[in-house]
Amino acid sequence: MALSLRSPGPSRCGPAPASTPEVEPVSPAELEQYLHEHIPLSKAMEITVVSAGETGIVLRAPLAPNINHRETVFGGSASAIAILAGWSLVHTRLRVAGLACRVVIQRNTMDYLRPVQGAFEARSWFESPEAWEGFLRLLQRKGKARITVLAVLEHGGQVAGRFTGDFVALAGPENPPAVEP
Numbered sequence: 001m002a003l004s005l006r007s008p009g010p011s012r013c014g015p016a017p018a019s020t021p022e023v024e025p026v027s028p029a030e031l032e033q034y035l036h037e038h039i040p041l042s043k044a045m046e047i048t049v050v051s052a053g054e055t056g057i058v059l060r061a062p063l064a065p066n067i068n069h070r071e072t073v074f075g076g077s078a079s080a081i082a083i084l085a086g087w088s089l090v091h092t093r094l095r096v097a098g099l100a101c102r103v104v105i106q107r108n109t110m111d112y113l114r115p116v117q118g119a120f121e122a123r124s125w126f127e128s129p130e131a132w133e134g135f136l137r138l139l140q141r142k143g144k145a146r147i148t149v150l151a152v153l154e155h156g157g158q159v160a161g162r163f164t165g166d167f168v169a170l171a172g173p174e175n176p177p178a179v180e181p
Contacts, residue, residue, distance in 0.1 A: 028052050031088065042084055045077055049088075054096070056125040057088045063118050073116035078153050082110060082163035085124035086149035090167045097136055101169040106146060108165035116155040124151040127164070135169075143171030 028049035036043040046065050050058040059081055066077035083105055090103050126132060127148040139145035146168045153161030 031057075031092065035084070035088065039084065041080060045080065047081060047084065050121065052088070052092060054093070055129065056123060057085045057092070058121055058123045059085045059088070060119060060121045063116070063120075066120075070115070071117065073120055073155075075110075075112060078112065078116065078120070078161055079108075079110045079163070081120070081122040082124070082151040082153055082161065083108060083165060085122040085151050086163065086165045086167060089124045089126070089149055090147060090169065093132065094169060099136075099139070099169075101139070101171065103167055103169050106166045106168045108163060111162045112160070113162065114155075114158065114160045116153070116160045118155060120153055120155045120160065122151050122153050122163070124149050124163075126150070139169050139171070145169050 028051060031052045032042075032047070032049040035047065035049070044065060045061050047059050047061045050060050061077065061081055063073060066073050068074040086108075087103055087105065094101050094103065127150050131147055135145045135147045146166050149165050149167055151163040151165070152159050153163070
């Protein structure tokens with residue numbers, strides 16, 4: 001299944017309007033443009049989208065704008081790219097489902113395994129891919145749902161960090177969840 005991306009409009013969670021045209025697949029360039037326009041930190045970090053797929057997102061960043069006083073990647077940049085890879089996965093999958101929601105990170109942990117001395121990547125995926133359908137059902141029923149995303153930070157073909165994050169999708173007052181009979 002190809003991912004698709006549309007302009008979000010107001011922060012809400014509900015079905016796409018009936019007049020929405022057929023959704024086209026999103027390219028890495030389209031997702032990158034979206035991130036740079038809506039999350040300015042991604043542009044400042046010079047993040048590029050390597051791939052955007054149903055099962056994961058891969059983001060890349062160079063060392064120069066993310067460097068610390070030891071000439072390695074600043075820990076905050078490492079954490080930020082991992083969070084952004086996870087957020088992008090949830091965000092784009094919701095778009096494929098035809099839902100425009102506010103997506104926020106609720107909590108995360110980041111383990112730093114080795115210093116990164118050059119360009120680096122964050123690769124994200126769902127901790128439990130089968131949890132997606134339950135996540136969508138709960139979101140539609142209650143207007144709020146949480147899902148866990150994992151990511152690895154890689155440099156030079158080696159894992160340099162591991163990330164676990166819980167992301168929450170929230171319905172806005174414009175589109176409350178449907179009430180079940």
